[in-house]
Amino acid sequence: MAEARMSGEGGKQYKQSGLWARFRKNRMAFCGAIMIMGLVVVAIFAPLIAPFPYDQQDFMAAQEAPSAAHWFGTDEFGRDIFSRIVYASRISLEVGFIAVSIGMVVGGALGSVAGYYGGFLDNFVMRTMDILLAVPSTILAIAIAATLGPGLFNLMMAVGISTIPRYARIVRASVLSLRHLEFIEAAQAVGSSDFRIIVKHILPNCMAPVIVQATLGVASAILNTAGLSFIGLGIQPPTPEWGAMLSGARTYIRDYPYMTIFPGLAIMLTVLALNFLGDGLRDALDPKLKR
């Protein structure tokens, strides 16, 4: 987020080659994109990929170490950890994308309205955002999740709401920089409605920083979700979720460390891929920082 802030005024000292070409040249970003696509495929086809149902208990096979039958071993109920991790990718992606959408849509709307109209509205919206920003977002998410109670939907709301101010700020800044450009004035002159101007002319032109923020935002949403699950504000069993799996496994860390290691690796790789992608996108969209 902070890095995005630094790159605010995009200098145009590099020749504008194609965005796609620049993106493809960045091996890490490409790699990240492929990993994310792979993960999406895994999430969609989870029932075909997972060798066992995620909630199938087998007390005779409880806590078996990784083997040919159970690649990542089994948990305390004899459930196959690999299958659970595969199914859990659905939850994590869902939470990540929906939470970010909530933040992006609400924050974007607030930010563009504030930036476009200015004056009292701007002041009111942005001071409210300042208030939310004064509380660190994880703590805000914890407070919201505690209020709403555990559950998948509430988790997404909590993580989503806590990111609203960031998007509001980014969008507002972009809108401010665009508002007095000639093409906006032209649109106003021909009598377009404010709504049309914002949606048709302003927003498409300030998408770049939002997209970068959103990609990195999915990553931090997944981390936040796992963190909330870890301190017990997670989702209902037997639905598998990486953070909840980790939290449940910590009791067994000494005897069955693999129970802790695999869900953690899943989180890490997903977040890593999103970070690759986000970095790559930023470099592609904002050539100034390209090395």
Add this chain to the structure above:
Amino acid sequence: MFKRMCLMFVVLLLAVGCAFAQGDTLTVVMAADSKSLDPHAAPDLSSTSVMTQMMESLVTIDSGGNIVPLLAESFEKLDDLRYKFVLRKGVRFHNGEELTAEDVKYTFTRAVRTGKVIDYVVRNIDIEHIEILDDYTIIVPSLTPDSSFLACLSHYCAGVVLNQKAVDAAGERVGMQPVGTGPYKFVSWQKGNRVVLERFEDYWGDKAKTPNLVFRTITEGTNRCIELETGGADIVQSLLPVDVNRVVDNPKLTLLRLPAPVVMYLGMNVSNEPLSDIRVRRAITLVVDNRPIVKIAFRGVGLPARGPVPPTIKYYDPTLPEILPDVEKAKALMAEAGYKEGLKMELWCRDEKTYIDTATIIQNQLKQIGIDLSIQVMEWGAFLEKLKQREQQLYLQAWNSVIADPDYSLFGVFHSSQKLTGLNRGVYGNPEVDKLLEEGKRVSDGPEREAVYHRLQHMIADDVAWGFLHVNELLIGMSENVRGFLFDPSGNHKYYQVYFDQAK
């Protein structure tokens, strides 16, 4: 091997590092920090197990479950309502004051007036009619006849005696400046970390054997065991079940496994369809096998429960039958009740791992008779609040008989007067059970009372009011050289007589 040698080397180093403390300081590790050290404000185990070292009650319960004198030299039941206590002479509080009947009256009055959290223990004390005969003799009456009254007065925090001067002097900070008559007195308390106590030299009885007593809080279960193994703790009050074998296999450590008066049960709300049908309830108990629950959710710690009264409470009936799973019979019962094609149900539980694990197992077991169970995990406060609405179907709960009397184990949870607002969350009611419960309160201890409670346990089991799941066990780990540990079933172990065997 190399790893183990490394570990031993480090353990040795640590042992040397802690050597200055050995012998003089006993370090006890708890799972949670004390909430308050005002006995009328915090009846939870993490608070009371510290207060127990500093405060004493008039009477106490010995290891055989009998009521015996403590601060009272003797006691006597005068009639159905009145109990006379003769106090020990020369007992001093930590602030130097001598214990008198005034203190007793002050404490009970304060407990009833301000101690909302311990209301369920002290509510039957008739504070208007406490009579002080002389400095050392006092009559404490109860409002209604109650055979468990003395057990209430022995309660590890509602029954302790305080000194008015000390309470007044502490003012708002009374919860952080405890004063009692016990063998240890308070030194300091760093929240979330440690409470430090030291020997009270003017104690009336046998003085504490170890001069300093430190309670440390370590919330993470795995870390409690690591701390014990590495010598950072001498006694760990609540080990995790996963660590049982580790402690047993370690020659430097000992493990104590002691039954606790806590029964975990599957609550069933009988006021609504389909659980109002006893056949459905019976079918559920016939497939909910509690042995895998003990084995998986509790890692083999504790026992499968057979009835509503914990085995450590008096008049527990050991002849209650064990319920063995019988899927065919359960299916037949479901069909008979008209649910052949199965049904959907909800199970509510709190957000603790053992509860969630148990719920997950039950969910799986109920599939066998076509019950599609959805689990609702709730945070503790929300859970209690929702139970109050009486909209639950199945719910997981545990009942801790903190007052060591079967009346406490049964009355609140099964008497029909408690249906609407009380603890009877299954909305269970049986006029005959009601009558026996009332009788149990009235009758004095003896074979007659025993018969009443034995019958009650069978009747409640026959009505399938609960699914009995698990009786808990306390797991206490200690260094091998710790001697003189006094076990208390309520978990409030006394550390006065603990010392280190220096020969080791």
Add this chain to the structure above:
Amino acid sequence: MWRYVLRRLCYLLPIFIGISFFVFFMLHMTPGDPARLMLGDAATETSVQELRQEMGLNDPFLMQYGRYIKNAVRGDIGKSYITKSPVAHEVLQAFPATLRLALFAISIAILIGVPLGILSAIHQYSLLDNVAMGFALIGISMPVFWLGLLLILLFCVWLGWFPASGFDTFRQMVLPAVTLSTPSLAIISRISRSSMLEVVRQDYICMARAKGQVEWRVIWNHALGNALIPIVTIVGLQFGGLLEGAVVTEAVFAVPGIGSLLVEAIKTRDYPMVLGGVLFIGVVFSLVNLVVDILYAYIDPRIKARYQNG
């Protein structure tokens, strides 16, 4: 300059009122009756109702909030429902542990992250650069609590080098601090690197080189000063981030800090404590940001000039 600081301090007031209103409102919406939680499972409904009355929980929301603000102005932010002691006292007692943890962690992050980033920039595309930046990416991507668990597994369980709990001695502080510092370390080294890279491309650096100055001197005298500006910003932002990371880290290592206090308070619905904790973190967070802004102005002459005019 002082006028600017004063103005910024005044801005804090509405923010605090806003935070307190927001948190108060949310806690009000939360299911679970604090009176029932205080009294526990076994209490009768009548005593719960009595206590609700006593605590003013039956009053309308705005009245409760008004009462809270009125007392807060007098410096009393309430008493804990659970421990009955003043919230301000409990929060202040817990804060030193969190502060020590955060300071220790940020020191690790700066002392390793800044030199690492600068070295990577100077030796761009070298093995060191690739390895360091690879680790940095992993560091950002790792859940803090998982890292904590892995460190416990490795250093406490297998190697036995450090204790897994407690927060009194230096040895006890090492693992939590390392855990907490990792994401910040990663971010700081990345920013240091990119900021340095940007600076060394500037004309005046070429100029310095063209004059024939030794390379380390070019870096030290000319480049570092300007590269430092974004680094300071990020360090400030990270310090705020550490306060939130501390919540989870404290939970893993049982550090008796403000994070543990907050999590426990949320679990027990200890409204005044949650409010106090969040408010306190908000205050510290805002103050840290203020200090960073001032520091920023101090380092960057352009901004300093702007404040002096305004």
